[in-house]
Structure formats: C-alpha cells, structure tokens
Amino acid sequence: MAALGLAIDTTFDDTSVAIVRGANTVLANLTISQFEDHKAFGGVVPERASRRHLEVIHPLIDRALAEAELSYRDLDWVAASNRPGLLGAILVGLSVAKSLSYALDIPLIGINHIEAHPYAGMIEHDDVTFPLINLVVAGGHTLLIHQRGHGDWTVVGRSVDDAAGECADKVARIFGLPMPGGKAIDDIAMVTAAGDYDFPRPLLNQDNLDFSFSGLKTAMKRFHDAHFSPEGNIAKEPVLAAFFESVCDVLVAKTLRAADRYGVGTITVSGGLAASRRLRRRFADAAAQTDLRLIHPRAALCTDNAAMVGCLASYYYAAGRRDTLDLRAVPNISD
Structure with missing residues (x-):
C-alpha cells in the first residue's frame, strides 16, 4: 500500500493541511483563508499572517487526521513548503513539520511551493x-x-x-x-x-x-x-x-x-x-x-493548497529524498 503523508503549506496567507496516500489519493485537504483578516489593510500584513497560521495550524492538522480517519502514528512522512513566500509564515508550517518529524521519527521533506503548483493538476492524472x-x-x-x-x-x-x-x-x-x-x-x-x-x-x-x-x-x-x-x-x-x-x-x-x-x-x-x-x-x-x-487543476486547487504539496512530496518520498532538521525557510524563489 502506498505511503501516507502529511503535507503543510503556510507560505502566504492561507493555512493548508493535506493527508495523502501516494501521489493521487487525497484523504483530506483543508484550508483556512485569511482574506477577511487582511481585507481592511488592502493587502497581506506579514506579522498578522504568521500569528494567524500559528493559531489555527494544530487544530487544522487534527481535523485533517480525523477526516482521514487516521492518527499521527499512521503517518510515514511529513512535508512542508519551505520556499518561496513570507519568511515568518513559512517558518510556522516548517517548524511544525520539523517537530512532527522528530517526535514521530518519520522523514521530513521540504517542498518548493512554486514547483508544487503544477502537481495540483497532476493529482488527478497519474498518466502524465x-x-x-x-x-x-x-x-x-x-x-x-x-x-x-x-x-x-x-x-x-x-x-x-x-x-x-x-x-x-x-x-x-x-x-x-x-x-x-x-x-x-x-x-x-x-x-x-x-x-x-x-x-x-x-x-x-x-x-x-x-x-x-x-x-x-x-x-x-x-x-x-x-x-x-x-x-x-x-x-x-x-x-x-x-x-x-x-x-x-x-x-x-x-x-x-x-x-x-x-x-x-x-x-x-x-x-x-x-x-x-x-x-x-x-x-x-x-x-x-x-x-x-x-x-x-480543478478551480478549487488553483489557489494555494497542501494537496499539491503532498502530491509532489509523495514522488520525492518514493525516490528516497529526505531532508534534515536544519532545513531552511527561504523567502525568495531564486535562493
């Protein structure tokens, strides 16, 4: 049976968590938007975004596991987008992923958020x-x-x-x-x-x-x-x-x-x-x-989501890629 993974994306103003089995089965994909939180400011305020990620990410992971009818111990790997985006926002998701990797003794996989976007469409196409x-x-x-x-x-x-x-x-x-x-x-x-x-x-x-x-x-x-x-x-x-x-x-x-x-x-x-x-x-x-x-992708998967991160991470996990706990958060796409 294909490996089970938890994917996290907090690169900008959406907090997203997904549970995937292999690259093409999404068991849960939950996203909390901060659009209304920043609307009055005419744009995303980085510090507010980071604080909001921190408030909601742990309950969101619990909800995703419950929806998938799984526990933390069922996970084979954990992945998080570590580039590019707002540095403080990235650090929230990446820190949670590192903690879970250490506590559960499962592999950590860092994902380039931009590289993951095309996989939102590949989730439903295993013949690409x-x-x-x-x-x-x-x-x-x-x-x-x-x-x-x-x-x-x-x-x-x-x-x-x-x-x-x-x-x-x-x-x-x-x-x-x-x-x-x-x-x-x-x-x-x-x-x-x-x-x-x-x-x-x-x-x-x-x-x-x-x-x-x-x-x-x-x-x-x-x-x-x-x-x-x-x-x-x-x-x-x-x-x-x-x-x-x-x-x-x-x-x-x-x-x-x-x-x-x-x-x-x-x-x-x-x-x-x-x-x-x-x-x-x-x-x-x-x-x-x-x-x-x-x-x-379906329109719902065009915006930032963790399912695309999980799809790409599944391929990396199968290929043997593993990252260490000193994996950096990188705000720029070119660094």
Missing part, C-alpha cells in the same frame, strides 16, 4: 508523461517551467516586473472592483464582449519566453484617468474585458511558444489565476487546435 511545460500564474509569480521529470526542471521564462495576477489585481483596484481583482475581472470577461480597444500585449512579439505586465498596468491607469470621470463615464466592462484578453493573449502565446521550442506534448496551467474561466477557455481552444495535451 515528461517532458512538459508548466505555466504557473500564482500571486507575484508568472513562470514558464520546462520539466523533464519529478525534481528535474528549469525556469525558462518569468515575469521581469509585475506578474499577471498582480497586474489584474492592480487594474481591478484602479477601476474600483472588489478583491480578489482577478476573479472580478474574469467574471466580467465571461459575460461581456471585449471592446475595440488596442491595449498593449507586452513582449508578445519578442523572441523570448519572459513576461512583463507593468506597462499594461500603466496603460490601463492612463486610460482610466483619461476616460473616466464623474461628469461622464464610458462603460468599464468592455474595457476590462479587452484588458483581460490582452493578458490571455500573452499567456497563451508564450506557453505555446515554449512548448514548441522545447518539443513537448503536454502543457499545464496552474496557480490562482488559472482558476479564471476565461483563461481556461482560451487555453482549451488553443490546445484543441494543436496536438498538445492540456492539464489544469
């Missing part, structure tokens, strides 16, 4: 073949990853300034939409035809795989200031739908370019913005016109 291209659109990251196998991957494209999700959130604020901004804009894009607006598609025609959304954000700010006033506003919905088409155009085109450049047959799309219904439709349409296989 490598190599593949992963597009990760998560929070402050927009990355293209060429993956040759479990643990064997290279970042081949990244955002050089604002990530796609950051850009969507900032544009939503400019236009007075509620947070989370990406979802608010996606809801508009699903029911509104894009207006005839020629917004920038940054780096689209450059022969590289990097992303840049800061200029698009600035263009939207200038457009808003020039065309929206108390005296007479044009309808903002077609404007925002056109904006999101610009974002989708870049994400789809760059991902297909990467797939062609590296000769892969499968692409995955993951991260919070991958929950966008409009973006999913655009990728589905693009994949249908090619021989590419498209894998993306």
Whole structure:
C-alpha cells in the first residue's frame, strides 16, 4: 500500500493541511483563508499572517487526521513548503513539520511551493508523461517551467516586473472592483464582449519566453484617468474585458511558444489565476487546435493548497529524498 503523508503549506496567507496516500489519493485537504483578516489593510500584513497560521495550524492538522480517519502514528512522512513566500509564515508550517518529524521519527521533506503548483493538476492524472511545460500564474509569480521529470526542471521564462495576477489585481483596484481583482475581472470577461480597444500585449512579439505586465498596468491607469470621470463615464466592462484578453493573449502565446521550442506534448496551467474561466477557455481552444495535451487543476486547487504539496512530496518520498532538521525557510524563489 502506498505511503501516507502529511503535507503543510503556510507560505502566504492561507493555512493548508493535506493527508495523502501516494501521489493521487487525497484523504483530506483543508484550508483556512485569511482574506477577511487582511481585507481592511488592502493587502497581506506579514506579522498578522504568521500569528494567524500559528493559531489555527494544530487544530487544522487534527481535523485533517480525523477526516482521514487516521492518527499521527499512521503517518510515514511529513512535508512542508519551505520556499518561496513570507519568511515568518513559512517558518510556522516548517517548524511544525520539523517537530512532527522528530517526535514521530518519520522523514521530513521540504517542498518548493512554486514547483508544487503544477502537481495540483497532476493529482488527478497519474498518466502524465515528461517532458512538459508548466505555466504557473500564482500571486507575484508568472513562470514558464520546462520539466523533464519529478525534481528535474528549469525556469525558462518569468515575469521581469509585475506578474499577471498582480497586474489584474492592480487594474481591478484602479477601476474600483472588489478583491480578489482577478476573479472580478474574469467574471466580467465571461459575460461581456471585449471592446475595440488596442491595449498593449507586452513582449508578445519578442523572441523570448519572459513576461512583463507593468506597462499594461500603466496603460490601463492612463486610460482610466483619461476616460473616466464623474461628469461622464464610458462603460468599464468592455474595457476590462479587452484588458483581460490582452493578458490571455500573452499567456497563451508564450506557453505555446515554449512548448514548441522545447518539443513537448503536454502543457499545464496552474496557480490562482488559472482558476479564471476565461483563461481556461482560451487555453482549451488553443490546445484543441494543436496536438498538445492540456492539464489544469480543478478551480478549487488553483489557489494555494497542501494537496499539491503532498502530491509532489509523495514522488520525492518514493525516490528516497529526505531532508534534515536544519532545513531552511527561504523567502525568495531564486535562493
């Protein structure tokens, strides 16, 4: 029988715990969001996030074990995301994982949170073949990853300034939409035809795989200031739908370019913005016109969760990877 593992993710403002059996069976996946805790501040306050993680993580683990009808002694390994993210937040989950590893005398496995995102889609697909291209659109990251196998991957494209999700959130604020901004804009894009607006598609025609959304954000700010006033506003919905088409155009085109450049047959799309219904439709349409296989998580698994951490950790456990109790928490993706 496949090994049982406990996975923990506290890299940002969600506390998430999962119990997995092997890489494809999730027995429990529980997440507590801090969105309402930070809403009044207009963004996540790191110290508040860390304290909230500390308050809820132990009861959440107990709930997950109860849901899976297991005890601590049934666990074969424990994993925690140790990079990247908010340092204090990471330390909460990592410290708990280290304590359990020591007390239960079971292996500890540290996981790169960004590396884990594509596994949110692989949980339900045990027939994934490598190599593949992963597009990760998560929070402050927009990355293209060429993956040759479990643990064997290279970042081949990244955002050089604002990530796609950051850009969507900032544009939503400019236009007075509620947070989370990406979802608010996606809801508009699903029911509104894009207006005839020629917004920038940054780096689209450059022969590289990097992303840049800061200029698009600035263009939207200038457009808003020039065309929206108390005296007479044009309808903002077609404007925002056109904006999101610009974002989708870049994400789809760059991902297909990467797939062609590296000769892969499968692409995955993951991260919070991958929950966008409009973006999913655009990728589905693009994949249908090619021989590419498209894998993306269920919408509920696009945001931060421990199930994706557990899926990746299961592969690492089976491969014999073990980390020591001096495993560091690393806030940056490149360190």
